[in-house]
Amino acid sequence: MTVPDKTGHFGEFGGKYVPETLMTLLSDLEKTFFSLRKDKTFRKEFVEYLKEYAGRPTNLYHAKRLSKQLKTLKVYLKREDLLHTGAHKINNTLGQILVAKRMGKTRIIAETGAGQHGVATATAAALFGLKCVVYMGAEDIKRQALNVFRMQLLGTEVVPVTSGSQTLKDAMNEAIRDWVTNVRDTFYIIGSVAGPHPYPLMVREFQVVIGQEARKQFQQKEKKLPDYLLACVGGGSNAMGLFHSFFNDKKVKMIGVEAAGLGLNTGQHSAPLADGGVGVLHGSKSGLMQTKDGQVRVAHSVAAGLDYPGVGPEHAYYQKIGRAQYVSVTDKEAIKGLKLLSKTEGIIPALETAHAIAYLEKLAKKVKKKSTVIVCLSGRGDKDMEAIKEVI
Amino acid sequence: MNRIDQKFKELKERKKKAFIAFLTAGDPNLKTTGEMVVSFEKAGVDIIELGVPFSDPLADGPTIQAASQRALQKGVTLEKILASVRKIRRKTNIPVALMTYYNPIFHYGEERFMSKARACGVDGLIVPDLPPEEASGFIKAARAQDISTVFFLAPTTSKNRVPKIVKASTGFIYYVSLTGVTGVRQSLPKDFVGDVKAVQNVTDKPVCVGFGVSNARQVKAVGKVADGVIVGSAIIKEIQKNAGKEDLVRNVTRFVRSLTRAL
Numbered sequence: 001m002t003v004p005d006k007t008g009h010f011g012e013f014g015g016k017y018v019p020e021t022l023m024t025l026l027s028d029l030e031k032t033f034f035s036l037r038k039d040k041t042f043r044k045e046f047v048e049y050l051k052e053y054a055g056r057p058t059n060l061y062h063a064k065r066l067s068k069q070l071k072t073l074k075v076y077l078k079r080e081d082l083l084h085t086g087a088h089k090i091n092n093t094l095g096q097i098l099v100a101k102r103m104g105k106t107r108i109i110a111e112t113g114a115g116q117h118g119v120a121t122a123t124a125a126a127l128f129g130l131k132c133v134v135y136m137g138a139e140d141i142k143r144q145a146l147n148v149f150r151m152q153l154l155g156t157e158v159v160p161v162t163s164g165s166q167t168l169k170d171a172m173n174e175a176i177r178d179w180v181t182n183v184r185d186t187f188y189i190i191g192s193v194a195g196p197h198p199y200p201l202m203v204r205e206f207q208v209v210i211g212q213e214a215r216k217q218f219q220q221k222e223k224k225l226p227d228y229l230l231a232c233v234g235g236g237s238n239a240m241g242l243f244h245s246f247f248n249d250k251k252v253k254m255i256g257v258e259a260a261g262l263g264l265n266t267g268q269h270s271a272p273l274a275d276g277g278v279g280v281l282h283g284s285k286s287g288l289m290q291t292k293d294g295q296v297r298v299a300h301s302v303a304a305g306l307d308y309p310g311v312g313p314e315h316a317y318y319q320k321i322g323r324a325q326y327v328s329v330t331d332k333e334a335i336k337g338l339k340l341l342s343k344t345e346g347i348i349p350a351l352e353t354a355h356a357i358a359y360l361e362k363l364a365k366k367v368k369k370k371s372t373v374i375v376c377l378s379g380r381g382d383k384d385m386e387a388i389k390e391v392i
Numbered sequence: 393m394n395r396i397d398q399k400f401k402e403l404k405e406r407k408k409k410a411f412i413a414f415l416t417a418g419d420p421n422l423k424t425t426g427e428m429v430v431s432f433e434k435a436g437v438d439i440i441e442l443g444v445p446f447s448d449p450l451a452d453g454p455t456i457q458a459a460s461q462r463a464l465q466k467g468v469t470l471e472k473i474l475a476s477v478r479k480i481r482r483k484t485n486i487p488v489a490l491m492t493y494y495n496p497i498f499h500y501g502e503e504r505f506m507s508k509a510r511a512c513g514v515d516g517l518i519v520p521d522l523p524p525e526e527a528s529g530f531i532k533a534a535r536a537q538d539i540s541t542v543f544f545l546a547p548t549t550s551k552n553r554v555p556k557i558v559k560a561s562t563g564f565i566y567y568v569s570l571t572g573v574t575g576v577r578q579s580l581p582k583d584f585v586g587d588v589k590a591v592q593n594v595t596d597k598p599v600c601v602g603f604g605v606s607n608a609r610q611v612k613a614v615g616k617v618a619d620g621v622i623v624g625s626a627i628i629k630e631i632q633k634n635a636g637k638e639d640l641v642r643n644v645t646r647f648v649r650s651l652t653r654a655l
Contacts, residue, residue: 007525017494017521019451020544021571024553163457169448176450181572183548280495280521281448293469294499296447 003317008197011320013313016196017280021180030198032103037205042098049094050209053127054084056091058210060217060374065344070364076226077347077377078214080238087350087379088210088238089120093189095206097124100187107186108132111175113140113168113234114305114352115147116379117191122156124189132156135174139166140304147383165298168234168308172282192235193312196283200312207241214374215245222372228363229254231376232355233326234270234306236315238378243324253325255363256315257355259301260328270299270306273319273326279310286313302331302391303351305379333358335391338381350379351387395487395515396540396563399438400598400619410564410620411436411611411652412600413627414491416443416459418468420635422476426483428631431645433486436652441518441622442477444470444492451520453575455625459632470496470505474512481513489516489542489563494526502533509539516540516563524560531560542566545591545599547583554591564598564620565591569605575625577604580614588617608654615655623651 003010016026036042050056058079067075080088093110100108108125111134112118118134125132134151138160141148151158164170179188193200193207211229218226229246231239233256246252261269269275272287279288281296289297289309299309318324329337334351337358342348349357356375363373381388393401403410413432417425429440445460445468452460470492477488490509497505497519509517517539522530524543534541540563545554548571558565569584570577584601591599601614602622614621630647634640 015526016523017526018523019520019546019568020523020557021546021548021568023523023525023546024548024550027550163461164447173448173450177453177573180451183571277499280498282450283521285498288495290495290499293471294496295464296495 003314004197004201008201010314010317013286013316014197014200014284016283017285018196018283019180021183025183026196026198028103033099033198033202036099036102046095046098050091054090054094055082056209057213058082060214060221062221063345066341069344070360072364072367072370073360074370074372075360076218076372076374078210078242078374079377080210081347081349081353081377081380085120085123086382087116087120088207088241089117089191090123091209091241092191092203092206092237093117093120093124096189096202097128097130101128103187105185105187106130107182108189109135109175109178109186110189110191111135111168111171112191113171113307114303114350115140115144115151115383116305118158119147119150121189122151122154125156126154133159133178135159135161135171135178137165137167137171138162140168143304143387144383145386167299167304169296169299176282192237193240193314194235194282194284194310200284200314203237204240204244204314207237208244210238210241210376211243211245214242218374225249225252226374227253227371228373230257230356230359230363230373232257232306232352232378233311233315234259234308234352236312238376240312240314242374242376243318247323254318254323255359256324256326257359258326258328259303259306259355260330261300263330264328268300269328270301270308271328272309272311273315274328278316281310284313286316287311302334303355305350305352306355327359329355329358335388338388347377348381349377350381351384353378394538394540395485396439396489399487400564403438409615409618409655410438410598410600411655412439412441412620412622413437413648414441414443414622414624416445416456416463416628417473417476418445418463418466419459419628419631420462421466422468422472424641426476426480427641428644429480429486430483431641432648433484435645435649437486437648439487439489441489441491441624442473444473444490444496446493446496449493451573453573453625455576455628456574459628470500474508474514477514478512487515488513489518489540490514491518494519494522502529506533506537506539510537514539516542518542518566520544524556527560544568545587547571547581547587554594558591558595558597561597564600566622567591567599567601567618569601569603572603574603576606576629580604580610585617608651611651612654621655
């Protein structure tokens with residue numbers, strides 16, 4: 001069975017839970033996207049931008065010193081951190097802005113947590129000369145001042161969001177309010193495999209290149225498929241980008257790493273798949289952190305990009321059908337992971353990505369025989385220096 | 393025929409339009425909300441739209457967002473709101489529709505929620521983030537308890553969606569006057585007139601207009617076309633203005649009466 005189905009559902013998850021004002025736009029977007037994904041000119045243009053502008057393909061790097069330290073794991077890093085703007089987010093924003101252009105939209109909006117998606121959107125908007133507004137939680141603006149400045153340099157207006165928890169979830173609320181208001185001329189570039197249909201599908205399609213490349217590169221190097229795939233999961237776009245091309249390779253195990261924040265038992269985390277239940281937020285049904293009254297809980301993670309109480313619906317589906325396993329690591333463990341990769345390989349990962357690195361140590365203890373693993377190195381840590389200095 | 397249907401039948405016989413007043417349940421507290429419902433009925437309000445506060449009210453502007461936040465901080469929950477409707481029912485038969493985002497109902501369990509809501513005297517549901525496409529279970533559960541399901545039409549709704557929305561709606565159809573979130577507006581776009589008439593041509597179900605309607609002049613203008621007028625943020629603002637005052641209910645009712653008289 002291929003997912004999503006025609007109505008945008010991944011099993012019981014996904015769908016279109018949005019105000020009526022957006023429904024017609026979403027079906028227009030669906031039509032445009034479905035025709036563009038088959039359109040050779042569009043594909044060619046997208047691939048060209050990925051190659052010439054963003055810097056694809058990215059390397060699949062054998063991390064020898066890290067592997068040696070972990071003993072039981074042979075680790076390959078998919079170097080999305082080497083892309084222009086420093087994370088995988090640019091794959092998706094280039095794709096979506098090309099769709100926006102085809103739909104004749106003149107104004108771009110986006111939400112951002114860590115600022116990586118905001119910067120990638122601001123970059124794409126500058127590249128195509130479109131007006132751009134990015135919503136960002138006031139709390140995140142403090143944590144990620146450097147990225148705010150980058151967006152502003154790129155000509156984007158960054159709007160601080162002071163409602164609710166003042167983080168990614170509230171930035172998304174505010175972006176949706178803008179969207180409902182300016183729906184006729186505005187295109188909303190959602191940064192993860194979340195939101196209403198067709199966004200989870202569309203973002204997956206623009207990120208799937210990560211796994212397509214990694215699969216080919218790994219086969220060339222190892223003449224087989226990897227035993228494990230490992231990626232951090234906030235909304236889950238880098239993870240889905242890596243996982244999707246391996247869906248039918250039943251022997252390849254997939255592990256998504258959520259942020260356990262201060263610890264799952266403290267309630268102060270961002271791990272809806274580990275501790276949430278099913279709910280509806282921001283346009284789709286998926287794993288959701290909520291109270292017993294169905295109110296959305298405030299998430300916590302040291303990584304602003306994971307600090308979100310929801311998750312992409314396809315991940316909830318993968319969990320439900322048992323195709324992927326979802327685990328979590330705490331803030332402290334993530335910082336340890338960040339140091340580990342920095343010192344063994346000379347690569348400073350983003351705090352988000354550091355969650356996947358941190359899990360390597362746990363995985364190394366679990367595997368029964370020497371195993372291979374591809375880790376999606378989704379972003380670099382430059383943006384986090386201030387934040388890390390505070391917590392180290 | 394539930395209280396909402398009954399009300400529209402009566403209004404039609406009297407050739408009158410419905411005035412629908414929105415209140416955020418629990419702002420400033422549930423007791424006062426209950427008093428306002430009773431007092432509003434005497435001031436000519438036909439139907440109460442009772443807002444269930446939600447952590448992420450993405451269809452609402454700053455006024456109702458703030459009211460929701462205040463109510464949540466006071467510990468208002470869906471369960472407490474249902475209990476408070478049950479209490480209100482001892483004093484009045486005014487139709488009450490709950491305006492809630494979908495997650496609290498989904499989390500409660502649709503069937504369980506509908507049977508509880510009916511037992512407490514709720515007559516209808518308005519769910520801004522639930523389009524008919526996702527609502528089959530919701531509609532089935534509501535029909536079983538004779539609870540009206542009010543769906544939205546927007547200025548951006550394409551013609552081919554209209555029949556689906558009309559069919560899914562019972563009680564009335566909620567036409568959103570503008571592209572945007574709830575909140576007071578100085579002026580309303582004119583396109584609603586043609587849109588509302590077009591819908592009225594294809595259905596006998598009442599079409600009510602809300603979003604942005606905030607003063608007597610607008611109420612009058614909308615009432616000329618629509619079968620009902622919905623006012624929300626303007627009333628919430630009035631409540632906020634009178635926060636902490638002893639005569640809050642009386643002052644807010646006076647404002648509401650100035651609007652119902654315009655119909």
